[in-house]
Amino acid sequence: MKIFSAKQIKNWDSFTIKNEPIASVDLMERAAKACADWILKKFQQPTSFKIVCGKGNNGGDGLAIARLLIQNNFPVCVYIAESPSAGSGDFNINLLRLKEISSAIYFLESTESFPAINKDDVIIDALFGTGLNKKPSGIFKKLIVHLNNSGAQIISIDIPSGLYADVHSDGNAIIQARYTLSFQQQKVAFLLAENESFCGEVAILDIGLSQEYYNNEQTPFELIDKNTIEEIYVPRKPFANKGNYGYACLVVGSYGMMGAAVLSARSCLRSGVGKLTCYICKEGYTIMQTAVPEAMCAMFGTTFIKDIDNLKNFDVIGIGPGIGRHLSHKQLLQKVFKNSKGPAVLDADGLNILSSYPALYKSIPQHSILTPHPKEFDRLFGKSENDFERMELALKKAKELSVYIVLKGHHTLIATPEGKGFFNSTGNAGMATAGSGDVLTGIFTGLLAQKYTSLEACILGVYLHGLAGDIAAKKLSKEAMIAGDIIDYLGDAFIQISH
Numbered sequence: 001m002k003i004f005s006a007k008q009i010k011n012w013d014s015f016t017i018k019n020e021p022i023a024s025v026d027l028m029e030r031a032a033k034a035c036a037d038w039i040l041k042k043f044q045q046p047t048s049f050k051i052v053c054g055k056g057n058n059g060g061d062g063l064a065i066a067r068l069l070i071q072n073n074f075p076v077c078v079y080i081a082e083s084p085s086a087g088s089g090d091f092n093i094n095l096l097r098l099k100e101i102s103s104a105i106y107f108l109e110s111t112e113s114f115p116a117i118n119k120d121d122v123i124i125d126a127l128f129g130t131g132l133n134k135k136p137s138g139i140f141k142k143l144i145v146h147l148n149n150s151g152a153q154i155i156s157i158d159i160p161s162g163l164y165a166d167v168h169s170d171g172n173a174i175i176q177a178r179y180t181l182s183f184q185q186q187k188v189a190f191l192l193a194e195n196e197s198f199c200g201e202v203a204i205l206d207i208g209l210s211q212e213y214y215n216n217e218q219t220p221f222e223l224i225d226k227n228t229i230e231e232i233y234v235p236r237k238p239f240a241n242k243g244n245y246g247y248a249c250l251v252v253g254s255y256g257m258m259g260a261a262v263l264s265a266r267s268c269l270r271s272g273v274g275k276l277t278c279y280i281c282k283e284g285y286t287i288m289q290t291a292v293p294e295a296m297c298a299m300f301g302t303t304f305i306k307d308i309d310n311l312k313n314f315d316v317i318g319i320g321p322g323i324g325r326h327l328s329h330k331q332l333l334q335k336v337f338k339n340s341k342g343p344a345v346l347d348a349d350g351l352n353i354l355s356s357y358p359a360l361y362k363s364i365p366q367h368s369i370l371t372p373h374p375k376e377f378d379r380l381f382g383k384s385e386n387d388f389e390r391m392e393l394a395l396k397k398a399k400e401l402s403v404y405i406v407l408k409g410h411h412t413l414i415a416t417p418e419g420k421g422f423f424n425s426t427g428n429a430g431m432a433t434a435g436s437g438d439v440l441t442g443i444f445t446g447l448l449a450q451k452y453t454s455l456e457a458c459i460l461g462v463y464l465h466g467l468a469g470d471i472a473a474k475k476l477s478k479e480a481m482i483a484g485d486i487i488d489y490l491g492d493a494f495i496q497i498s499h
């Protein structure tokens with residue numbers, strides 16, 4: 001699903017109004033109705049709502065929601081933050097409509113007029129939406145702090161007030177919502193870790209914006225969903241033999257870190273690869289042959305010997321999980337780069353070694369997949385001040401090096417050489433456990449070996465990994481699940497996407 005910027009959403013809104021056609025106030029009513037329906041499902045009588053509105057269309061939404069809740073017999077008080085700006089047209093229409101059925105409408109002109117809020121009240125935040133055009137200051141800033149300090153649950157309409165949709169919000173006073181009810185689609189700001197404490201649970205409400213605009217409008221950002229996966233996934237052919245599904249190599253593990261090797265080997269095999277050889281240190285031989293009998297093993301000395309022969313035999317090489325940081329690994333990386341038939345997969349200490357030798361960056365095979373978590377990313381490309389900056393840098397570096405950068409997190413970002421950013425929609429905090437990343441490396445390696453393109457392997461890989469993690473969390477809990485469980489449920493994840 002495409003993710004549009006605030007400006008594009010505004011244009012989408014106007015396009016819908018003009019081409020559906022629908023009056024803008026009726027579109028606002030549709031948005032308010034979607035919010036009110038969600039709220040009515042969630043909250044029972046006698047919840048008392050305090051709705052805080054600005055004077056733009058976000059405030060207009062708030063006024064319309066107030067009317068709909070009052071019509072459903074909920075106690076509602078409305079507070080309008082005064083400002084020199086005139087209310088928007090649809091705000092004014094909705095104010096008149098509300099005045100016909102309620103007198104509990106108050107204008108906030110100073111801190112003294114701020115309402116006392118009971119912890120059991122539910123606040124609806126309709127102060128600013130995507131039209132936020134400067135840092136909230138003065139009474140607005142104080143109001144946001146007052147609402148956050150109240151201890152009451154806050155439902156933000158469209159976006160937590162004070163948060164920018166497409167750029168870093170640089171110290172803004174921002175509403176800390178328990179729920180955000182946003183229209184039509186996700187916003188980039190919701191997908192970045194730095195905004196977690198503001199957005200709460202995000203619900204996306206369909207308000208019927210134009211499909212035609214959606215189809216024709218270009219955007220660099222997409223959220224990976226079921227539809228994306230349906231276009232990529234290729235079912236196995238009935239007459240296939242293992243030669244059809246590739247020969248993968250994993251350069252993994254070292255003394256004390258054979259677990260990473262085992263996890264990546266198991267997940268590679270469980271991703272459908274035809275054949276796998278693991279290059280491991282000699283201390284790991286028995287471990288690997290016992291834990292993963294399906295994988296073949298080739299051995300190095302204690303810390304990997306300088307040469308790996310026969311790398312050219314493989315369709316794809318994945319390197320990194322558990323290899324540690326040994327001096328000889330520079331040569332190892334060089335060998336892998338030189339002998340890769342196509343893209344390679346680089347993870348963990350593979351990336352850390354790379355970051356010590358920036359001169360090697362330009363010899364990374366084209367369209368390789370780099371899978372850093374934010375700290376590894378910063379080591380590779382320098383420290384970023386915030387998540388937006390890191391995201392932009394990932395897009396820039398992916399283009400510059402012609403690689404796919406999988407920046408891991410809650411919504412993992414795939415930055416492509418074409419300048420696109422795909423956010424993952426599966427996965428959960430139960431996956432924040434040692435070894436989850438090793439599992440992902442195995443999946444990418446397995447998918448690449450099966451001739452998925454790098455982009456397809458990235459998209460399918462992160463989605464399956466997260467989905468298997470979601471199934472594991474459901475069966476075992478986020479706390480008790482471990483990385484090996486993600487592998488155990490990969491099969492269920494494949495079954496889900498293939499139906």
Ligand SMILES: NC(=O)C1=CN([C@@H]2O[C@H](COP(=O)(O)OP(=O)(O)OC[C@H]3O[C@@H](n4cnc5c(N)ncnc54)[C@H](OP(=O)(O)O)[C@@H]3O)[C@@H](O)[C@H]2O)[C@@H](O)CC1
Pocket residue numbers: 009010012013027028031054055056057058059060061083085088127128129130131132133134135136137140157158159183207209
């Ligand atoms: N698009 C859709 O699909 C649909 C969108 N809809 C809704 O419209 C919303 C967008 O509405 P919008 O464009 O009127 O902007 P909005 O967020 O109300 O803010 C503008 C107001 O805030 C003020 N203001 C801004 N920053 C400020 C600051 N720091 N400090 C103080 N004031 C500040 C600004 O004043 P100004 O600066 O212009 O004087 C103006 O009064 C969107 O989020 C969604 O809720 C739905 O109704 C229908 C479907």
Ligand SMILES: Nc1ncnc2c1ncn2[C@@H]1O[C@H](COP(=O)(O)OP(=O)(O)O)[C@@H](O)[C@H]1O
Pocket residue numbers: 348373408409410411412426427428429430431432433434435436437438439440465
């Ligand atoms: N809170 C979370 N929500 C969703 N996915 C997560 C979360 N925490 C971690 N993950 C996923 O788990 C994996 C962790 O990788 P990484 O940090 O390399 O771990 P390790 O080095 O222990 O294997 C990544 O794919 C990441 O996206």
Ligand SMILES: [K+]
Pocket residue numbers: 058125126127128129156157158159160161
């Ligand atoms: K809001």
